[in-house]
Amino acid sequence: MTELCPPHVAGNWPSWVGPELVAGRTLSFSELRTVEDWVFWQETRPEEQGRTVIVGRRHDRTLVDLIPPERTVGTRVHEYGGGAWDVRLKNGYPEVVFSDRKVGGLWFSNREGTFQALSGDRAPEMRYADLTWDTAGDGVFCVRETHDEGLPTAALVHVSHSGQETVLLEGADFYAAPRPSLDGASLAWFSWQNPEMPWTVTRLFVAPIDRTGLKLGRATDLSGQTPCSIIEPRWGVDGSLYATSDAQGCWTPVKFVHDQTGWKEQFFPEAGAEIGLPHWVFGQRTLTPLPDGQLLALGIRKGLTGVLLFADGHWKTVQMGAPVNVPERLSNGQFAWIDAPENAPPALAIGDIDGNFERFRPSVVLPDTITSDDIAKPSLFSFPTADGSKAYALFYKPASSTSHLEESEKPPLVVMAHGGPTGRANSGFAFKVQWWTSRGFAVLDVNYRGSTGFGRKYREALNEQWGVADVEDCLAGVQSLTEQGLVDPARCVIRGSSAGGLTVLSALAQSDLFAAGASLYGVTDLRALAAETHKFEARYLDGLIGPYPEKEAVYLERSPLTHAEKISVPVLFLHGGADKVVPLAQAEAMRTKLAQSDLHVYPDEGHGFRAREVVEDALERELRFYRTVFATSADPAI
Structure with a gap:
């Protein structure tokens, strides 16, 4: 493929993270x-x-x-x-x-x-x-x-x-x-x-x-x-x-x-x-209940995960790697867990409560040439919100042992809006982040108000505010980064899947901070979602928006479909043809209203992509999309 910008330009660096590594061999x-x-x-x-x-x-x-x-x-x-x-x-x-x-x-x-x-x-x-x-x-x-x-x-x-x-x-x-x-x-x-x-x-x-x-x-x-x-x-x-x-x-x-x-x-x-x-x-x-009334627990502090032990009447932090779920006890007194640190792919682990453990069965073996400089690690990033409180995110700088930013160059930024919206950005190693950072992008993975891991009050801050508070926080996070000179304000894009797709499209309609956006099986029409979605989430929107149809006007106002004419930048839609959670019709309806947009459908995929060839294609397609956008609007000197 012919590159649209020189390889030294951030966002176009040669990368060790190929699509076959992400989708082909990763357990x-x-x-x-x-x-x-x-x-x-x-x-x-x-x-x-x-x-x-x-x-x-x-x-x-x-x-x-x-x-x-x-x-x-x-x-x-x-x-x-x-x-x-x-x-x-x-x-x-x-x-x-x-x-x-x-x-x-x-x-x-x-x-x-x-x-x-x-x-x-x-x-x-x-x-x-x-x-x-x-x-x-x-x-x-x-x-x-x-x-x-x-x-x-x-x-x-x-x-x-x-x-x-x-x-x-x-x-x-x-x-x-x-x-x-x-x-x-x-x-x-x-x-x-x-x-x-x-x-x-x-x-x-x-x-x-x-x-x-x-x-x-x-x-x-x-x-x-x-x-x-x-x-x-x-x-x-x-x-x-x-x-x-x-x-x-x-x-x-x-x-x-x-x-x-x-x-x-x-x-x-x-x-x-x-x-x-x-x-x-x-x-x-x-x-995990332990003998003698002790308890092992997985704790989340400001979005970061750790292991806690309750013993002798109080809690203490124990070093047991980076478990996805709480470690489980074996009959010999050791523990086993899925270890997902920030600097290495997940693996299974067995060890003790004192921090001695062995990782085995890695999800994927990285190339021998990869060093710690090639892997982006998150830093906890906080910023003021529109209501005067504080929101959180994980910020990743570009990472490469062979490429670097030119003098005075700022990296492009990929903003990630997690799904749910009752979910959170996770600090564990993820190819969905390394895919971008290894190519010279910075990444901001936003734990907007409504995210979990911060207590009930923070979670409930999204009550009746979905499409408002989450969008405000994504915009505020970008503004904070650009004010600090950490990213290129002309090359910011935003991506999100499922509920995150609504955040993406609403952000594009409400601001001019982004050069483009990508919605993966995302929500575009809240009224249709309320009528069509499955039982588990059939009343989810009651809390996030308000009861339907009593609050139909709010549903209409918060739907990106209503404000499609306000989106003036290119948008990429990726959707599964067999999606029962957010039906394909949601993306199709939005696509028809946007002149600068592209919809690609994977006919056999449901809500989330599973097949190897689909995951590979989606990654490459999104990368080409952003590079094309940047090249089209780039300074001729680049």
Whole structure:
């Protein structure tokens, strides 16, 4: 490809991050678990067409694929899935229960082979998630989502090896985390009702399990008097139940102890960090109960993640790498986790609580020629917001061991607006950042108001302000960088996916700070989104915008589609033709109103891109787009 600017110009540097490195060989790890001396995790492999498998590591370091090659693990409950498997040891060998992403149903896999417990072609369609082995019986507890006429319905169910399905509880709009106690005598779970989301108001319950006919006894509500998000129940070895609650302002662990008078609530002291993640997907873990009442936790301070230990009545920070979720304990006292530092690709790790650990099974092996100078590291960046408060971002300077900025040259800037919008920018190494920084771009990954990891007040600052506060913060972050002389004000672009796409388009309509923007499967029409989106997010906009149709005027005003004529710079749209979360029609409608725009559709992709060739094409297409924009508007002397 002929370069549009000389290679020495920032934004056009030769890069070690090729599309085949990002999409072709990079493994993706999630949901690590331990049982005795085994470590298990979910692994997605681009070279196997995005197939997801469960892998086990024995104490002798042998790795074993635990599902057959024709199966792929996954679920579409809530569309975002998660929690599609669980594992236990049977006669010393792993037995896995899982949902197949392509054909559905539930499957069991062990030393003897794999068999299907529930057919994926049942009518009406059944989807299963948050699978948890019955600790005192033959089968699995899980969330079932039934798709028939109208909105899907949810239930807590138990499924035996033979495929016998028992409904334990139904009636709530949503259920999550059915967790049997270690003795199998009780079941904990949480639920919520529309229009709430799991990060606004949930209810935590525990009930005895009547093994005669397999049913639940009278449930006890442990949620307390203050409406809050209380999530992630997890049992301790002493029969205590742990969870994390934001009733006191940020997600903080709480312990429930049962005695003759009932369940007693004991909040842990404030940790100076938020311990909890928004429940977008099933299977997330931020708490690990330890013997003697100790607790290991994943804490987030101003958007940066660390590991905390509660012992002897107080919290302390422990050095255990950079876990994605809380480290899980092995029978020998060591811990395992997915390590995602800022300066190296993710890998699996095993180590102790004193900071001694070994990384194994890297997601990708970097070329031998790469040095630390080639990898951009984030710095915490804060700036004043339009309402006089403070917002946060992660700022990355360009990084290369072979190229550098010319004297007085300022780098182009890529602003990233994360999805959700109830989510956050993460400081772990990511090719989506290195792709740009290695080519001479700076990157600003914005944790605008509404992001998680900063407490409930910061999260709620986006209530009824989506399309306003997030946009203001992205603009304020760019202005702060340009005022400090850190980036080239003439070469700033903004990109975002899903909810971030709305932020991108609104920012382009409201300011002249950007030379171009890219919306990846982004929201353009809020009224259509309210009418068309799936059940999990059907009332999400009630909090972000206001109830619909009562606030229809606000929906219209906040929709980028309404203000398309105000966008005067080029826009690139990338969208999946099979997207059920933000339908393709959203991008198509916006495209027709913009003279300087291009829409590229990947027919078989849903919400988010999985296929190797699609990920590669999307990266290259976006890069060419920005380079063309810069070249068109560049000073002739460049």
